[in-house]
Amino acid sequence: MPGMAEGSVGAAEAAEDFYRARRRAALNRFLTQMSGGRQRLVPYEEVRKQLRAVESAEKRLEDVPVEAIVGSVGRYNDFTREFLPRQDADRARWVGVKMAMTGLEGVPPIEVYRVGDAYFVRDGNHRVSVARQLGVKYIQAYVTPVRTRVPYSPEDDPETLILK
Numbered sequence: 001m002p003g004m005a006e007g008s009v010g011a012a013e014a015a016e017d018f019y020r021a022r023r024r025a026a027l028n029r030f031l032t033q034m035s036g037g038r039q040r041l042v043p044y045e046e047v048r049k050q051l052r053a054v055e056s057a058e059k060r061l062e063d064v065p066v067e068a069i070v071g072s073v074g075r076y077n078d079f080t081r082e083f084l085p086r087q088d089a090d091r092a093r094w095v096g097v098k099m100a101m102t103g104l105e106g107v108p109p110i111e112v113y114r115v116g117d118a119y120f121v122r123d124g125n126h127r128v129s130v131a132r133q134l135g136v137k138y139i140q141a142y143v144t145p146v147r148t149r150v151p152y153s154p155e156d157d158p159e160t161l162i163l164k
Helices: 011-035 046-053 090-100 124-132 158-163
Strands: 061-064 069-072 111-116 119-124 138-147
Touching: 011 124, 046 069, 046 111, 046 119, 061 111, 090 111, 090 124, 119 124, 119 138, 124 138
Parallel strands: 069 119, 111 138
Antiparallel strands: 061 138, 111 119
């Protein structure tokens, strides 16, 4: 996988990384509440409905910029906007994914919808979370384009889409 970190990580180290990510998520939640910013991931369905977007039948394997992944189809409450885990219940899955991504095993490509220049995870939220923690710039993904008449970018706020 392009940009993947080298060197295998043990379970104890991966678990510590998970708890470090959880602490960052809690701190970010506090700071976001104080500033009035947005912390949760963008729900794909919300954007699709507001833009009256239509999913394409095609799917292509691409290297997707991790920073452009802004939302999720079904797990938008489980991770922060930076894909930090929000629940301790995700620890075992997150640790397993981190060990696979840094070891010889590797992981399959994620699946995303592309709306304009932004991406929404259909399958692979934990892989995106770990990739961000590792500082990965690009991740392999099966990309399904979503057509819309209104441009959409990773910086757009779903609450202000009506203005577009």
